[in-house]
Amino acid sequence: MGKAIIGVCAVILVAMVVAVAVGVTRSRSGRSEGELEASKKAVKTICQPTHYKEECEKSLAGSNTTDPKELIKAGLEAAIREIEKVVNNSDTIQDAAKDQRTRYALEDCKELMGYSINDLKKSFNQLNSSGVSRLDVYVENLRIWMGGSITFQQTCLYGFENASTVAGEKMKKLLNTSQMLTSNGLNMVSIIPELIRDLNFPGLTRAGGGTRKLLAKDGFPSWVSFRQRMLLQQNPTPNVVVAKDGSGKYTSINQALKDVPINNASPFVIYIKAGVYNERVYVNNNMFNVVFIGDGPTKTVITGNVNSVDGPTTYNTATVSIHADHNFMAKNIGFQNSAGAIKHQAVALLVQCDQAVFYNCQMDGYQDTLYSHSHRQFYRDCTILGTIDFIFGNGAAVFQNCKMIVRKPLDNQQCIVTAQGRKEQMDASGFVLQNCIISGAPDYLPVKGRFKTYLGRPWEQFSRTIIMQSQLDDIIMPEGWMPWNINMYIDTLWYAEFGNRGPGAGQTNRVKWKGIQKITAAQAQQFTPGVFLIGGDWIPKSGVPYTAGMTNENNGRKTTKNKCARLGSGRLHETDRCKENIWKIYCLLDTYGSFPSDIAKGRIESEQARFFVLNLSSPPYLSTWKQGSPWNMVLDSAIQARPTPFPVGGSNNIESRRWS
Ligand SMILES: *[C@@H]1O[C@H](CO)[C@@H](O)[C@H](O)[C@H]1NC(C)=O
Ligand SMILES: *[C@@H]1O[C@H](CO)[C@@H](O)[C@H](O)[C@H]1NC(C)=O
Ligand SMILES: *[C@@H]1O[C@H](CO)[C@@H](O)[C@H](O)[C@H]1NC(C)=O
Ligand SMILES: *[C@@H]1O[C@H](CO)[C@@H](O)[C@H](O)[C@H]1NC(C)=O
Ligand SMILES: *[C@@H]1O[C@H](CO)[C@@H](O)[C@H](O)[C@H]1NC(C)=O
Numbered sequence: 001m002g003k004a005i006i007g008v009c010a011v012i013l014v015a016m017v018v019a020v021a022v023g024v025t026r027s028r029s030g031r032s033e034g035e036l037e038a039s040k041k042a043v044k045t046i047c048q049p050t051h052y053k054e055e056c057e058k059s060l061a062g063s064n065t066t067d068p069k070e071l072i073k074a075g076l077e078a079a080i081r082e083i084e085k086v087v088n089n090s091d092t093i094q095d096a097a098k099d100q101r102t103r104y105a106l107e108d109c110k111e112l113m114g115y116s117i118n119d120l121k122k123s124f125n126q127l128n129s130s131g132v133s134r135l136d137v138y139v140e141n142l143r144i145w146m147g148g149s150i151t152f153q154q155t156c157l158y159g160f161e162n163a164s165t166v167a168g169e170k171m172k173k174l175l176n177t178s179q180m181l182t183s184n185g186l187n188m189v190s191i192i193p194e195l196i197r198d199l200n201f202p203g204l205t206r207a208g209g210g211t212r213k214l215l216a217k218d219g220f221p222s223w224v225s226f227r228q229r230m231l232l233q234q235n236p237t238p239n240v241v242v243a244k245d246g247s248g249k250y251t252s253i254n255q256a257l258k259d260v261p262i263n264n265a266s267p268f269v270i271y272i273k274a275g276v277y278n279e280r281v282y283v284n285n286n287m288f289n290v291v292f293i294g295d296g297p298t299k300t301v302i303t304g305n306v307n308s309v310d311g312p313t314t315y316n317t318a319t320v321s322i323h324a325d326h327n328f329m330a331k332n333i334g335f336q337n338s339a340g341a342i343k344h345q346a347v348a349l350l351v352q353c354d355q356a357v358f359y360n361c362q363m364d365g366y367q368d369t370l371y372s373h374s375h376r377q378f379y380r381d382c383t384i385l386g387t388i389d390f391i392f393g394n395g396a397a398v399f400q401n402c403k404m405i406v407r408k409p410l411d412n413q414q415c416i417v418t419a420q421g422r423k424e425q426m427d428a429s430g431f432v433l434q435n436c437i438i439s440g441a442p443d444y445l446p447v448k449g450r451f452k453t454y455l456g457r458p459w460e461q462f463s464r465t466i467i468m469q470s471q472l473d474d475i476i477m478p479e480g481w482m483p484w485n486i487n488m489y490i491d492t493l494w495y496a497e498f499g500n501r502g503p504g505a506g507q508t509n510r511v512k513w514k515g516i517q518k519i520t521a522a523q524a525q526q527f528t529p530g531v532f533l534i535g536g537d538w539i540p541k542s543g544v545p546y547t548a549g550m551t552n553e554n555n556g557r558k559t560t561k562n563k564c565a566r567l568g569s570g571r572l573h574e575t576d577r578c579k580e581n582i583w584k585i586y587c588l589l590d591t592y593g594s595f596p597s598d599i600a601k602g603r604i605e606s607e608q609a610r611f612f613v614l615n616l617s618s619p620p621y622l623s624t625w626k627q628g629s630p631w632n633m634v635l636d637s638a639i640q641a642r643p644t645p646f647p648v649g650g651s652n653n654i655e656s657r658r659w660s
């Protein structure tokens, strides 16, 4: 269904629901037959935007009401009952499951059905409560949770990919009705804004741009006091310390997680000291507000090597699984799956937690490194390494100031940075890469000519990925994107590039699919975390650096200038020149070395990316644009003597100078 069609449907629907409601008001004299008739009409109209109208009307047939909210609630209850039935009946498949792969898949399904019901219940409870005041938050919550519920059921089916086909088919049949009812639920909640405008839901206001007004300049909501802000920004005292060397309360992270109180309401901080932790970590569904703090993304490393070649489903290969229902945060930690390219799907980190935040982390793997499975996620200053689909799943995730580093794959393989998996057009999910760097690892760069790299491919029909204000290196194929299977989903996917720079950012030879979007600055704004994730409500609370809007207000206009920004290679080239005397280099600066020698040596774990500007017109010749706010020029360091002779593509290597 196209966008325009949905718009029209919504208008008609509103008109119809209003008509029904008005009709009922007029016949309040109490003829129940008339009410039943009205209820039937209301059911028909509320089912209008769904994909499975027959199932929708059937599931609501017993409800004797014209209230759209009550009808949606009845729809969700029907979906919950269906999934419970699936759980009850999945034992019939169990008996048929002889092979290990099928057993693994079935185990996943039981767990996933629980999560799926959980999301439906959350949606129901919100609809059943009257304590919500902002429409944007209200609807976004519902769409995110309903999307989660759908994803969990779909992930159950993915598990049968290489298992017994008989069992897989049986499970597909069992899930058929619940999938349809959950899809219907998502499409019903998605039109609530249209209903509200005309029906005057009590207690709700339309927020529109309200998010922005609530934010003070520093990105904190205006109601957060100065003192609170300061507290939020500091390193909190840990509740538990984990240390490999025995200097903490525990030596294992899973042990420490047992200390998290059930329904924990305030941050529970687990400080994980430097060391390699070889364990599979599960932050369970009922562990809320857990915070992992490490000693650095390459110093505190959680590692494992479970992989799909050895049997488990992709879902169950993750070294670290964040199954928490909501609010998880990790800072200064590395997540690794060391199985290697030869073992195919091998997840380092899986995240299905609503409002999860990752800051200064490293996700280290090959195929399927980061499984952004579902719900809202914010990644800031993280490095993600991999080969095939190395950021994938159906999360609503923004990656801000991150590095996506392509590794050398197996001989017959190509690399794909993202594989977003949105199955339903109304799902609020999608991947946004903002102010990121997509580049190659030291093992890949020397052989980049032999292995193609693409920005993404569609795992599901409505796959959505936006890459904006980012640096794309020359490893990206001119076509940019690749299909999943011959031309599959290329009309329905939604891919956009906006304000990118670097040799891989050229648009001339990009694939010309119907789903490839040309977006304006205003549209790009819709995918900044402040809008796309309504991040102002939850990200600043975590105290991590966060830019709500565009990372660089001038980016749209100054793209030509940004083109000359590049990852420092140790040498300046003509392409680095902005104007006669102005040179701009985008590079990495770490705390212990001189740039960019560490990049040349492949030490890509450097802490910070910065812009450097060389202005040869007059001293100081070098200035640094601080990370995250490149247009707020801050003179971190200055060079008083003009660097001469100034090299262009020559042997005069800038790495020989110490800039800081
Ligand atoms: C429908 O609900 C109304 C009150 O809300 C009641 O008067 C009527 O009897 C109900 N009809 C049926 C068929 O249950
Ligand atoms: C599922 O099984 C449980 C326990 O046997 C039972 O209480 C429940 O009613 C069943 N649910 C459905 C929807 O069949
Ligand atoms: C819905 O809300 C009402 C009123 O607050 C409450 O009595 C009822 O138990 C809730 N229903 C469910 C299923 O939670
Ligand atoms: C299933 O098997 C095919 C063929 O061996 C392989 O390419 C694919 O990656 C496997 N999928 C999973 C999820 O293991
Ligand atoms: C359920 O089965 C029907 C009939 O085979 C099919 O049309 C429908 O697409 C299926 N629904 C889902 C969600 O798979």
Ligand SMILES: *[C@@H]1O[C@H](CO)[C@@H](O)[C@H](O)[C@H]1NC(C)=O
Residues within 6 Å of the ligand: 582, 615, 616, 617, 618
């Ligand atoms: C470079 O330096 C000259 C002289 O100080 C100054 O006028 C100009 O604005 C500078 N350009 C930039 C881009 O900083």
